[in-house]
Amino acid sequence: xxxxxxxxxxxxxxxxxxxxxxxxxxxxxxxxxxxxxxxxxxxxxxxxxxxxxxxxxxxxxxxxxxxxxxxxxxxxxxxxxxxxxxxxxxxxxxxxxxxxxxxxxxxxxxxxxxxxxxxxxxxxxxxxxxxxxxxxxxxxxxxxxxxxxxxxxxxxxxxxxxxxxxxxxxxxxxxxxxxxxxxxxxxxxxxxxxxxxxxxxxxxxxxxxxxxxxxxxxxxxxxxxxxxxxxxxxxxxxxxxxxxxxxxxxxxxxxxxxxxxxxxxxxxxxxxxxxxxxxxxxxxxxxxxxxxxxxxxxxxxxxxxxxxxxxxxxxxxxxxxxxxxxxxxxxxxxxxxxxxxxxxxxxxxxxxxxxxxxxxxxxxxxxxxxxxxxxxxxxxxxxxxxxxxxxxxxxxxxxxxxxxxxxxxxxxxxxxxxxxxxxxxxxxxxxxxxxxxxxxxxxxxxxxxxxxxxxxxxxxxxxxxxxxxxxxxxxxxxxxxxxxxxxxxxxxxxxxxxxxxxxxxxxxxxxxxxxxxxxxxxxxxxxxxxxxxxxxxxxxxxxxxxxxxxxxxxxxxxxxxxxxxxxxxxxxxxxxxxxxxxxxxxxxxxxxxxxxxxxxxxxxxxxxxxxxxxxxxxxxxxxxxxxxxxxxxxxxxxxxxxxxxxxxxxxxxxxxxxxxxxxxxxxxxxxxxxxxxxxxxxxxxxxxxxxxxxxxxx
Numbered sequence: 042x043x044x045x046x047x048x049x050x051x052x053x054x055x056x057x058x059x060x061x062x063x064x065x066x067x068x069x070x071x072x073x074x075x076x077x078x079x080x081x082x083x084x085x086x087x088x089x090x091x092x093x094x095x096x097x098x099x100x101x102x103x104x105x106x107x108x109x110x111x112x113x114x115x116x117x118x119x120x121x122x123x124x125x126x127x128x129x130x131x132x133x134x135x136x137x138x139x140x141x142x143x144x145x146x147x148x149x150x151x152x153x154x155x156x157x158x159x160x161x162x163x164x165x166x167x168x169x170x171x172x173x174x175x176x177x178x179x180x181x182x183x184x185x186x187x188x189x190x191x192x193x194x195x196x197x198x199x200x201x202x203x204x205x206x207x208x209x210x211x212x213x214x215x216x217x218x219x220x221x222x223x224x225x226x227x228x229x230x231x232x233x234x235x236x237x238x239x240x241x242x243x244x245x246x247x248x249x250x251x252x253x254x255x256x257x258x259x260x261x262x263x264x265x266x267x268x269x270x271x272x273x274x275x276x277x278x279x280x281x282x283x284x285x286x287x288x289x290x291x292x293x294x295x296x297x298x299x300x301x302x303x304x305x306x307x308x309x310x311x312x313x314x315x316x317x318x319x320x321x322x323x324x325x326x327x328x329x330x331x332x333x334x335x336x337x338x339x340x341x342x343x344x345x346x347x348x349x350x351x352x353x354x355x356x357x358x359x360x361x362x363x364x365x366x367x368x369x370x371x372x373x374x375x376x377x378x379x380x381x382x383x384x385x386x387x388x389x390x391x392x393x394x395x396x397x398x399x400x401x402x403x404x405x406x407x408x409x410x411x412x413x414x415x416x417x418x419x420x421x422x423x424x425x426x427x428x429x430x431x432x433x434x435x436x437x438x439x440x441x442x443x444x445x446x447x448x449x450x451x452x453x454x455x456x457x458x459x460x461x462x463x464x465x466x467x468x469x470x471x472x473x474x475x476x477x478x479x480x481x482x483x484x485x486x487x488x489x490x491x492x493x494x495x496x497x498x499x500x501x502x503x504x505x506x507x508x509x510x511x512x513x514x515x516x517x518x519x520x521x522x523x524x525x526x527x528x529x530x531x532x533x534x535x536x537x538x539x540x541x542x543x544x545x546x547x548x549x550x551x552x553x554x555x556x557x558x559x560x561x562x563x564x565x566x567x568x569x570x571x572x573x574x575x576x577x578x579x580x581x582x583x584x585x586x587x588x589x590x591x592x593x594x595x596x597x598x599x600x601x602x603x604x605x606x607x608x609x610x611x612x613x614x615x616x617x618x619x620x621x622x623x624x625x626x627x628x629x630x631x632x633x634x635x636x637x638x639x640x641x642x643x644x645x646x647x648x649x650x651x652x653x654x655x656x657x658x659x660x661x662x663x664x665x666x667x668x669x670x671x672x673x674x675x676x677x678x679x680x681x682x683x684x685x686x687x688x689x690x691x692x693x694x695x696x697x698x699x700x701x702x703x704x705x706x707x708x709x710x711x712x713x714x715x716x717x718x719x720x721x722x723x724x725x726x727x728x729x730x731x732x733x734x735x736x737x738x739x
Contacts, residue, residue, distance in 0.1 A: 047128055050176050053148045056141075058208040065212040067348055068149040068716045070227055071142035072110045072199050073240070074304060077231075078345055079114025079121075079197055080238045091238030100220060100245050100640075103210035104151075104203050112238075113196040116159025117168060134629075142343050147174040151203030156184070157497055158195045163193050183401035208683045217247040222290030229255055229291075230298040230305040230333045233263075235282050260322045268367040276336040278364055282322045286332075288719040295320075297361055299350065300335040300345035306350055309357070312313045314365040317373060317621050328372075334364050384415050391417045394482075396474030398424050400431055477708045483533055484701055485620055487513065489693050495606035495656075507604045511550065514602070515568055520556075521545035536701045537568075537652070538602060546571050553624070559634040568600035571633055571641065591641035594633075597652045599624055605694045608659025617664065618679065619691060621651045625685050649687035656698055663692060 057067040074094065078556040080091030093112045110471040117125060117222075125143065146153050157168035204210040214220040221244060229235050232252035239250040264280040281287075289295050294308030300306065311330075320328040342351050350357065369377045388407055392399040399406070400423060410423040490513060494506045511517055515532040523546050532549075534541035541547075547570040554561035554567065571594050599621065614620060628649075633641040655661060657677065668677040670693070677691040702709075709715065 048176055049144075049147070049179055052128070053144055053174060055142060056148050058148075058206075059212050062212050062214050062219070063227065064151075064348065065209050066214070066220075066223055066227070068142075068145040068209075069110070069201070071109060072201075073228070075142065076114060076200075076344060077111035077195065077237055078112055079112050079116065081114075081116040081541060081710060082237075083113075083195070088236060088238050091274060093238055095240065095242045097217075097220065097242075097244040101215045106202070106213075108201040108529055109198065110201075111196060111198040114192055116195045116197055117123060117155070117157035118159040118161065120638075121167065121255075121587045122157075143172070146172065146199075146201065147179070149205060149209045150201040152201070154202075154617060155197065155199045157192055158189065159196070161186060161188070164188050165193055166656055167193075168392055217244040220244050221249055223249065225249075225251070225255060225580045226308065227309075229287065229296075229331065230300055231303075232256060233259065233283075233287075233331055234279065234333060240621075254288060259323070260284065260328055264372045266367050266371045266648055268364045270363055273338045273363065274336060276334050276338070276360070276364060278367060278372075279333045281331045281333075281370060282331045283331055284325070285327060285329050287331060295330040297332045297334060297364060299339060299357070299360070300333060300337045301350070305333075305336070306339070306343050306348070306715040307357070309361055311361060311365055313411060314362060315373075316369055316412040317376045318383075318415070318501060320373070320376060320644075330368070332364065332368055341509070351573040356715070384412075388420060391420050394478055394600065395421065396478060398428065399474075400428060427628060435739070450547070477705065480535075480705050481709060484536070484698060485535065487533075489603045491698070494604060498606050511602055515547070515549045517550040519549050520551060521547040521549075534568075537654075537695065539704055540568065544570060553627050556633055557627065561627050561631070562626060564627070566599050567602045569597075569628075570598040570600070573649065574604055582635075593644035594647055595644050596648050597628060597643060597648065598630075598652070601653045603653060603655035603661075605656055607656065608661075610660035610664055615660075617653055617661075617691065621653070621689050622685070625649055625651075625681075646686060649681060649685060651681075651687060651689040653689065653691045654694055656693065656694055661691075688723045 043133045051272060057064075058236045061066065073095065075095045077088075077091075080093070082086050084090050091113055093110065095111075096107075096109045098107045111136055117120070128141070128144070153172040154169070155172060156167065158165060158167045160166070165188065167184055167189050170180050170182040173179055173181060203501065204213060214223060221242065224242060225232070228240075228251065232255035232375070234254050237252060237255050239253075242251065244248050249299050260282050266278050266280070268276045268278060274562065285294060288296060291308060291310070293312045295315045297309045297311045298307075299309065311332075315330060317330075320330055322328055339350065343349075344351055350359075385403065388403065392403075392406075395417065409427055410420055414420055414423055429465045487510075490510055493512060497506055508517065513533065514536055515534055519526050521530070521532070530545060532547075534544060535546070546568070547567055547568060548556050550565050552561070552568075553564050553566070601617075601620065610616070628643055629647060631643050633643065657665060657675075667679040668679045670676065671678050671690065671692075673696065675693050675696050679689050681689065683686045
């Protein structure tokens with residue numbers, strides 16, 4: 042009768058090809074697993090008595106590489122030899138064997154020789170053969186059932202020579218340390234369980250002994266539990282806490298090894314699922330967790346090469362989460378509890394700094410972010426989508442309510458109106474809190490920066506600190522209306538005047554001849570702002586047609602910053618009134634050219650609001666002695682006369698800060714925040730307190 046004829050060459054050609062180093066080593070792993078099975082068959086429960094020797098030479102040369110795997114197992118007796126010669130045999134079905142592992146040998150290596158010693162009718166016999174890729178004769182015997190001396194060791198020796206194809210040669214490890222890492226990573230579950238034979242591995246002179254090399258990394262004793270679900274049945278979990286070296290060669294620190302029929306099929310990084318930043322045990326810290334998972338569900342769903350599960354990534358993630366839930370709850374409860382408490386405190390601190398994310402209670406919010414999220418960036422990245430959904434739902438609700446009110450139908454809307462109002466109020470309170478927290482931090486930083494500059498007077502970083510102070514309030518050497526310089530929009534000018542919170546009509550530390558259409562000098566006003574309506578942001582500087590330029594500017598602001606604590610103003614250019622007047626002479630009647638090439642005229646009768654922020658100490662006390670005092674008695678003010686309209690006001694740094702705090706006091710109070718006062722040593726005395734025995738003091 043006709044029979045189907047196997048085409049071995051075609052069968053091998055259709056095998057999956059490796060795409061990484063681990064997969065390129067799979068044929069070797071198959072040989073090692075076969076050796077383990079042979080030892081189990083010989084020694085039974087005493088597999089620890091068995092031994093496997095693996096010798097690798099010429100690792101860096103794929104065409105000359107030599108790999109020998111030798112065991113002292115039961116050997117290839119008649120039954121096992123017959124199974125070897127049968128494709129897709131079910132001889133090892135009970136152990137998860139698929140009967141195709143040796144086909145991967147043919148795919149990977151040029152030459153394969155096998156010799157084995159085994160028991161035969163009370164005697165010891167030997168067989169040897171070559172294993173080749175062709176369609177006529179794959180197994181070519183050289184020795185068959187040859188009786189040998191009884192004392193000759195039983196076992197099997199497989200010798201691989203040369204890597205056959207580029208698909209295997211390219212990803213195959215070329216260095217001994219790399220080879221050892223991949224080997225350890227693949228069999229780590231077996232080594233952790235400690236129930237296998239001794240394996241001596243020599244790679245071009247670099248040797249390692251397993252499972253000792255891995256079991257020595259285990260801290261404490263193993264832990265066991267189960268995870269049960271209707272879909273996956275019972276999954277058995279054995280957990281180990283190890284020194285971090287146990288994860289060498291693996292992605293991440295904490296690992297979950299999914300086993301099928303006692304062999305590792307897939308290892309998954311579970312750092313994000315563990316929920317503990319640093320594992321501790323027996324006085325050691327920064328340890329790694331390794332969990333070995335097995336069960337009937339996994340045994341029945343492994344592919345024929347035992348290189349992957351026939352499961353979707355979604356299912357594998359579900360299994361991982363189920364197991365990690367059990368591990369956290371029953372293996373590491375105390376450490377997880379400490380982590381959860383620390384994480385909650387970090388979240389509370391995050392919401393204090395960014396109140397807009399506190400739109401639900403803490404438990405609800407923490408349940409919305411993954412367990413591994415512990416930083417402000419991580420909290421924000423996961424919560425922002427819920428924030429957007431919440432805002433969208435509220436907007437939709439409000440729009441439906443507005444549409445209903447516009448309709449002619451009759452309906453009961455009292456509860457809807459109240460609920461909508463509460464939603465708006467809650468949203469506004471969160472936004473206000475966020476705004477206030479940012480301003481509070483800005484003012485606290487400003488106070489500390491001013492105090493630091495005073496203390497560092499005359500030091501090498503003195504000039505750098507002064508520029509830092511200016512840049513904090515407003516970026517230097519930039520125009521706010523320059524669309525190519527986004528930093529011009531990131532300023533804190535509200536500290537100077539609340540109306541300037543959103544202004545873009547300013548020039549900071551720019552030469553006057555760069556600002557004005559004609560004339561101008563190299564003088565650099567610290568801050569020059571034009572047209573308060575424009576500067577307040579009521580129009581967009583990028584849209585010149587939105588601005589009425591038929592009339593020249595009637596109001597301009599000039600701000601000059603003097604270094605906190607500065608005492609010397611002896612030069613001619615240090616005279617406050619003369620410096621400001623020099624600026625005004627160039628600005629009055631001139632034209633500012635915007636970045637849209639639009640010219641903005643400055644009226645001849647323009648009112649100039651000029652502010653100098655300084656500490657009135659040292660030479661400045663005498664220089665301003667003839668000026669009027671401001672309403673609080675601390676600053677100085679002088680009306681401009683002659684050709685100029687407006688005034689020059691000298692504001693003390695501390696008064697500038699105090700005024701900003703005062704303007705924001707109501708919102709700070711509403712947000713439950715308060716000002717952190719600096720110590721007396723950090724503050725600058727007022728002008729009235731700055732003179733002792735006729736001399737100014739710091």
